[in-house]
């Protein structure tokens with residue numbers, strides 16, 4: 001197989017077939033400026049729309065042999081193998097390149113899987129021998145190559161033009177290209193960045209091009225003051241919003257927080273905040289994950305501060321996205337100090353802290369008339385330390401009409417409980433531990449304070465979890481509005497906008513992950529943030545779009561594909577989905593909710 005990139009502008013291309021697979025081919029061809037003719041007796045609506053908009057010519061009829069011979073490229077994607085074969089033979093006879101979907105024998109060329117970042121394209125192929133590998137490698141690249149590569153390529157193209165204009169010798173040109181690459185690409189992490197105007201000028205004009213060893217980024221201090229977001233020379237001033245993501249339920253992000261996210265150039269995100277990341281974040285927003293991840297070391301606090309400063313000094317609008325509220329046990333105060341000292345303008349967009357929201361979702365009001373007249377939020381982490389400012393557990397234990405909200409208190413729970421009991425708190429005081437509150441993974445353990453450590457250990461509860469100690473915990477069973485919803489615990493992907501069906505499902509207790517098509521990088525992070533249980537698919541197109549996503553860590557073979565209509569289910573089975581449930585068309589919200597209720 002010999003790889004080429006074809007220029008299709010103005011070329012006549014034939015697509016035989018009118019379903020989802022044909023549509024995808026058509027869209028790809030139209031995007032490259034090809035002159036597309038579709039032949040199909042019963043084309044799907046999306047194709048008739050493209051025809052009505054003048055994007056393609058659509059012939060509503062059967063394929064007429066040997067018309068494929070009159071085109072530059074021919075595609076066949078019908079479910080009739082005879083028709084596909086005829087198209088292929090006609091094309092072969094006329095020396096026209098032909099491709100039959102899912103039929104390697106009837107292909108004179110294959111389409112590689114590709115990852116596109118602006119004009120940068122990575123194509124992956126296996127000569128048809130192991131298509132499953134291709135999909136996985138594509139996905140790997142899709143995840144590893146961030147959206148910044150598109151911008152970077154545009155900058156590289158500009159840089160090349162500028163170097164050519166200098167009229168230098170070839171060796172010197174190559175040296176400058178090396179310098180550009182070395183200064184802007186981190187080969188270990190596969191990240192790239194657009195150099196600032198001053199850096200670019202430096203790379204162009206220096207008598208000796210500055211060559212950084214590969215992967216070593218020039219330090220921010222080397223950037224001249226005018227570049228540092230000081231507002232001089234008409235440069236845009238960088239700005240940082242410290243935004244609280246809320247406790248996990250994406251609906252608990254504030255309106256202002258969402259606005260800042262959608263308008264940002266870069267988002268620096270904690271792991272705990274991932275479920276609240278807007279799935280419709282434009283792909284141009286650069287995402288930086290700094291949370292703890294299995295197998296990865298968390299980014300150190302100083303590095304987070306330095307990253308915020310660096311991004312802001314590039315003139316960017318930056319969102320620091322933190323779980324709960326940024327100033328409640330989130331080290332937001334320290335980050336704000338770093339910004340203030342670097343003279344970078346910032347704001348705080350408070351979030352719903354776990355302390356008040358997680359108990360509410362577990363059926364616990366944190367205050368209650370005559371029962372609890374004081375609320376204390378405390379970091380239980382401190383209990384592990386022998387020195388420094390210690391929590392006065394003795395004072396907290398002495399107040400029976402109070403609610404105690406303990407953050408970061410799973411491992412230290414036994415010692416905290418011992419201290420509170422020693423201070424005189426009644427061993428019968430109701431107490432709860434709530435893990436991943438407000439999400440589909442929420443788990444609640446209710447007990448007395450004395451029994452709580454054992455109950456938590458028995459249930460295998462681990463962080464992130466919050467403990468609640470105080471008389472109001474006794475209301476939890478009666479006020480359990482969230483965990484008792486019939487479909488609680490389910491986490492379903494749906495194509496956004498989710499419409500009335502999405503809302504109905506949510507009220508039944510489903511955590512709906514609304515994913516736009518094409519799938520955005522932020523939606524991928526959200527899908528992977530917690531295990532998914534299902535995916536609602538309305539047509540074959542959606543099946544194909546999500547088929548590309550199924551290797552994400554949120555997806556397991558247990559994820560059920562709820563397919564609306566026979567064709568949708570058929571496509572899912574063809575692509576090897578194992579748990580396929582067919583839902584009759586049209587899927588009325590009520591009917592689907594009822595079905596899910598029965599089957600889940």
Ligand code: SAH
Pocket residue numbers: 247248272322323324325326327328329330352353354355358406407408409434435436437438439463464465466467
């Ligand atoms: N700034 C955050 C707290 C950060 S400290 C806020 O305002 O909520 C992290 C601790 O918060 C966790 O160890 C846990 O105790 C608590 N926490 C955060 N989200 C939680 C959730 N969804 N469920 C239970 N506890 C949570």
